[in-house]
Amino acid sequence: MAAFIIRRLFQSLIVMFFVAFVAFTMFRYVGDPVNQMVGIDTSLVQREALRERLGLNDPFIMQFGRFVLKALSGDFGISYQHKRPVTEMLLERFPATLELSLVSAIFSLLVGIPMGVYTGLHRYGWLSRFFMMFSLIGISLPTFLIGILLIFLFAVQLQWLPSFGRGTVIEIGGWRTGFLTISGLKALIMPAITLGLFQLTLIMRLVRAEMLEVLLTDYIKFARARGLSNKAIHFGHALKNTMVPVITITGLQIGSILAFAIITETVFQWPGMGLMFLQSIQNVDIPIMAAYLMMIAFFFVLINLVVDLLYYVVDPRLRVDAVKAHG
Template identity: 45%
Template sequence: MIAFIIRRFIQAVFVIAVISVIAFAIKQNVGDPIRDITGISVSAAEREAMRDKLGLNDPLLTQYIRFAKDALHGDLGNSFFYKRPAVDVILSKAPATIELVFVSALIIVGLSIPLGVYSAIYPKRFFSRFLMGSSIVGVSIPVFLTAIMMIYLFSIKLGWFPSYGRGELVSLGGWDTGMLTVDGWMHLIMPSVALSSIMLPLFIRLIRSEMMEVLESEYVKYAWAKGLTRRRIWFVHAFKNTLLPVITVGGVQLGITIAFTILTETVFQWQGLGFLFMEAVERADASLLVAYLMFVGIVMVVVNTIVDIIYGVVNPTIRITGAK
């Protein structure tokens, strides 16, 4: 098991190194730091002297090594718009996105498991057929369109929920959260539901298909022959083995959900990382773009590494196969 974890850790480090190369390439090709920190009255000679002073004329390899060393110390440059270190800006916006993704994940897990299991156990019932038809529609509708329709119905027509912002926030040691206030939850519900709408149908269909396959396996038929109760067969023998592929897909989809927050946060004016990313693109704020890419990339690598380790613990054959 230790060797398995070490291999996954080495793979994670390699992927993060690749992400750093991509981030460096973006920083080199998006925006001009000299233009951002100087005025129009600065002469070309002064600009060139400043480029030499900042090392922008050094060979690319030298610049990348310097970039990597600074990144290891948490320095990804300063945002020219916020006039603050880019990492500090990212960390100040991260709580909003983390809370949005967390609540969306709870909705996905809380609904997809019972609905997927039900539709697998009773595939010919009307509700199961309705779920499968609805899931096709749900996958086909873009998340931003779902968000706009929810705003029109629940905010404009019914007036149940606010249409933008995070509402009343409470600071907990630098973490600004809306999950401790009623107003914060009222602002959080619609963005979370909209964000979960793109992944929920996929998970329902995945759990249904995997469990139906498991229910046709030989060891489940043997469990029926032994006279075990239906609940024990469904929820101990079948459901446990259904979760193995779901764990893997779930880890990947969590990272994709973070990416989908760009659309959701833009529609709801949710002041998180996705909204910050769109602002950085519009302003060509290279340092913020790099910091966002590094943050999201590292989060996805860490999540996938943890999922791989959990999968290895749940299914020992993965460790044995990886050792060959």
């Protein structure tokens, strides 16, 4: 087990190194940052001086080495646009994105799994058919459209929920949370649904497909033949056996939620990292783009590690150090 974790950590380091390389190389060739930072009337000499000061004239290897070393200590440089440390800016925005992502992930799991179980059990029921149709909508409607429809209905027409922003936030030890105020929670509802709807339908369809398969297995038939209650069979024996693929997909989707909150954050003007990333692209603010890419890669690596560990928890057959079959 420990060996496995160490091996995975080592692999993760390699992945992160390559992402750093790609991030650095790619953004080095995206436009000239100096042009973005200075006005038209800046002289060539001044430009060259700035270039020298930013270290843009050093050989590639040196620049990359400097980037990696600094990144390791959590320093991603200064934003060209805002003239502030990137790390500080990201950390400021991070709570908003994380809270939104977590809530929408939990929403999609809490609703998606029961819906999947239900549609798997009552395959031909009218409610199942309705859920399946609903899930088609969730899968096929683009996120921004869902967001705008929700805004139109609940913010413009009914005026129940705010159409943008995070509401009132409370700061606890540098973490600005919207969980503790009514307006913060209200502001969270629509973005979370918008962001989570696709994941919800995906999880529902996955759980349904897995349930249909598992319900045909011999151990479910045997469980029935032993007279176990339907509840024990469906939610114990069957659901647990659907969990390995569900964990895989959910893990990947949580990564995607974090990374692709961009659109939802834009629609709802949610002050998170995605919105900042989009603005940084418009301004060719390379340090922010690089740092964002690194951070998302880090989350994917982290989530994958957690997913692999969860496999061990769920499926005893994967615990290789357990006693082998004998007898």
